Each structure stands twice: as C-alpha cells, then as structure tokens.
Amino acid sequence: MADTLTAEIIDATSGIDASVWNGLVAASDSHANPFLDHAFFLALEQSGCATARTGWSPRHILLRDGTRPIGLMPMFEKTHSQGEYVFDHGWANAFEQAGGAYYPKLQAAVPFTPVTAPKLLTASGDIGAQQALLGAAANFADRRGISSIHATFVPEAETAIAPSSDWLVRTDTQYHWHNAGFATFEGYLETLSSRHRKVTRRERREALEGLSVKWLTGADLTEGVWDAFFDFYQDTGNRKWGRPYLNREFFSLLSEAMADRIVLMLAYEGETPIAGTLNMLGKDTLYGRYWGASREVPFLHFELCYYQAIDFAIEHKLATVEAGAQGEHKLARGYAPATTYSMHWIGHPGLRDAVARFLRQERAAVAREQEMLNGLTPFKHST
Numbered sequence: 001m002a003d004t005l006t007a008e009i010i011d012a013t014s015g016i017d018a019s020v021w022n023g024l025v026a027a028s029d030s031h032a033n034p035f036l037d038h039a040f041f042l043a044l045e046q047s048g049c050a051t052a053r054t055g056w057s058p059r060h061i062l063l064r065d066g067t068r069p070i071g072l073m074p075m076f077e078k079t080h081s082q083g084e085y086v087f088d089h090g091w092a093n094a095f096e097q098a099g100g101a102y103y104p105k106l107q108a109a110v111p112f113t114p115v116t117a118p119k120l121l122t123a124s125g126d127i128g129a130q131q132a133l134l135g136a137a138a139n140f141a142d143r144r145g146i147s148s149i150h151a152t153f154v155p156e157a158e159t160a161i162a163p164s165s166d167w168l169v170r171t172d173t174q175y176h177w178h179n180a181g182f183a184t185f186e187g188y189l190e191t192l193s194s195r196h197r198k199v200t201r202r203e204r205r206e207a208l209e210g211l212s213v214k215w216l217t218g219a220d221l222t223e224g225v226w227d228a229f230f231d232f233y234q235d236t237g238n239r240k241w242g243r244p245y246l247n248r249e250f251f252s253l254l255s256e257a258m259a260d261r262i263v264l265m266l267a268y269e270g271e272t273p274i275a276g277t278l279n280m281l282g283k284d285t286l287y288g289r290y291w292g293a294s295r296e297v298p299f300l301h302f303e304l305c306y307y308q309a310i311d312f313a314i315e316h317k318l319a320t321v322e323a324g325a326q327g328e329h330k331l332a333r334g335y336a337p338a339t340t341y342s343m344h345w346i347g348h349p350g351l352r353d354a355v356a357r358f359l360r361q362e363r364a365a366v367a368r369e370q371e372m373l374n375g376l377t378p379f380k381h382s383t
Helices: 018-028 038-046 089-097 127-144 156-161 185-189 194-207 223-241 248-261 300-315 328-333 349-374
Strands: 005-010 056-058 060-065 068-073 076-078 105-108 148-154 168-178 212-216 262-269 272-281 285-293 320-322 336-346
Touching: 005 127, 018 038, 018 068, 038 056, 038 248, 060 127, 068 127, 089 349, 105 127, 127 148, 127 156, 127 336, 148 156, 156 336, 168 300, 168 328, 168 349, 185 194, 185 300, 194 300, 194 328, 212 300, 223 248, 223 262, 223 272, 223 285, 248 262, 248 272, 262 300, 272 300, 285 300, 300 320, 300 328, 336 349
Parallel strands: 105 148, 285 320
Antiparallel strands: 005 060, 056 076, 060 068, 076 105, 148 336, 168 320, 168 336, 212 262, 262 272, 272 285
C-alpha cells in the first residue's frame, strides 16, 4: 500500500467533500464527536474565526490510496499559540531567545476547543495510514521550514505510534463526569458523602431561586436566542481572553448546520434570559462549552455548567459529561480527573531534546497530581 499512497495539503475545509470528511470521522470515532464534523470546521472558516487573518490557516492533510481517500488529519498553520489549551509559550520563548523561529507552527486540533477527539482519521483504523499522516505532516513542515507540529487532545490510542514516528507525548488533566446508570439526580447524589450531598443541594437551591432553566435544541434555537447567548459569551470572553475567539456569525452557521447536536442551556428570570452555556451532543457524551451571564448569581455557573449537564446526561442515558479545560472546582461537583494527551513533533534537535526532558518530568508530575486529586473526590469511599 505504501507505494500507492499520496498526501495532499488542502487549504480549506470546503476543498474536501463533506461525505469524504464525515465518512473518515465515522470510521475513526465511535463517540460521534460533534466537533469533528465537517460542518463545525466549515462554520469556523466561513465565519472568519479560523482563517489566515486570525492566525489559523487551514492545512488539512488528505491521504489517498490511489484515488481512494483513506485518511484525514485536520490541521492549521499558526502564527501564535492562542486558543489551544495545551500551552507551549515557554517552548516558543526559549527557542526564539536562542535565535530560532518558532512560528509559524502546525496545529492538528479543533480550534478553540479542548476536546479529546481523533486527529488521525483513517478508513480502517490502519496504523500504517496513521503513520503516513504523521509522516506527511513532518515532511510538509520540513519543506516549509516550520519548527514544530502539535496534535492536541488526541485519544490515548493514537499516542501508541508517537515514539516510532519521532513524536513526543504530553499529558494533562481535565475533569469528566461518569454516569453509572443513574435513574435520577438524587440517585447520583446517594453516591456522594453526606457533606457533599448537602452542599450540592444548597448550591442548586440558591442558584435557581427565582429562576428557571430551559434546554434548547433544534428548532428552539432561534436567532433571538443566539443573540442573548452571544452577549453572555462575549462578556466571559472579554474578561478571560481579552477578546472572544468566536463571532456572532459562527453560532448562526453552526445552528443552521448542526442544530440537533446543540443543547443550549439558558437560565431565565421570568421571560428574560440572564445566563447560558452551550453544549454539543455526541453519541454517548455531552460536551460543555462557553458559559456567560449578564449578572452575578451565586452558584449559577455551577448549576448551568455542571449540575444541569448531569441532569441531561442522566435523562438521556449518556455515559459521560466533558466540561472543558482546567477547573479543580469541578472536582467537588462530581467531575473526576481524566488524563488528556497530545503529540508533538519538534524539528530542531536541540529544542526537541529539551522538550523531551521537560515532558518526562511533566508526565510524572501529572500522574502524581492525579493520584492526589482522586483522593479528593466527593464520593463515598465505597463508591
């Protein structure tokens, strides 16, 4: 097969047929992760959120065996390290202080979204095709004089081929909620210690005093609803990042293409929405993203982002809730530590050796931290 493989760099998601893209996603991802959908990437580019102007130039790798597409690696050429959630600013600073040019770099990722999903999408799960995708990315970087490639939030299984392909592996921690077949939220609460049950009930009661919550999806996602949510999103984005990564047009395009895979949770005071969070729906997972509010309400963030997500997962018999990056405060709300993985190709031998040493130490530190965090979960010892 190797003699018949060719790799092409595609400079726009629209340059790959949606049926080809989504067919490779379906063959590679049993979770039906909505962030991998062709329509999600297309909305990012068509809205101008992930384009050369914002420092995200599409460089998707399409692998063919003869004329048959057998592999896809969604990838971008970047001029900065924003919107990635796997931080390499220290690597960039060290390399540039030594006289190197760290940017541009290549990023195999879902832009602005710290979600674990396959980045080596192959028709048959063939390791040879996955290695060919990594090799094609490295060859492209070599030809262009690009310093590095970063495949972020990859499944653990994809890291198995990293060493043989000269890629380095990095780990980090997120917090995920796992459904043990609960019939109700109260049934879930019974797995918590008495103190944490009381705290959770109090937080929910105080958060919802005088408010109601609606789950909106499909046809309920009107432009008026998106206007309200975007105001919340902008407020949070301006405070956290200086400017939000996503614009208003993106949400309209996403809703037009993927409304049935969106769950928007809004808190209302009477008929007026005052806070909201966006979730995306996979086959067995609810992915929480993008929170905002027009005013401060104690514990409302926890209610909309964590407790309502658990309610939804229990009602719809979903296995997992992934609530995004960072946040040890999620631990007390029943979200347990989960390891995330990324892979990194570094062209310069000196930088590669320094990063490899750092990553060995960091992986050990992440493992130690997770062992400690697992002892701090709110569950009864017998759970």
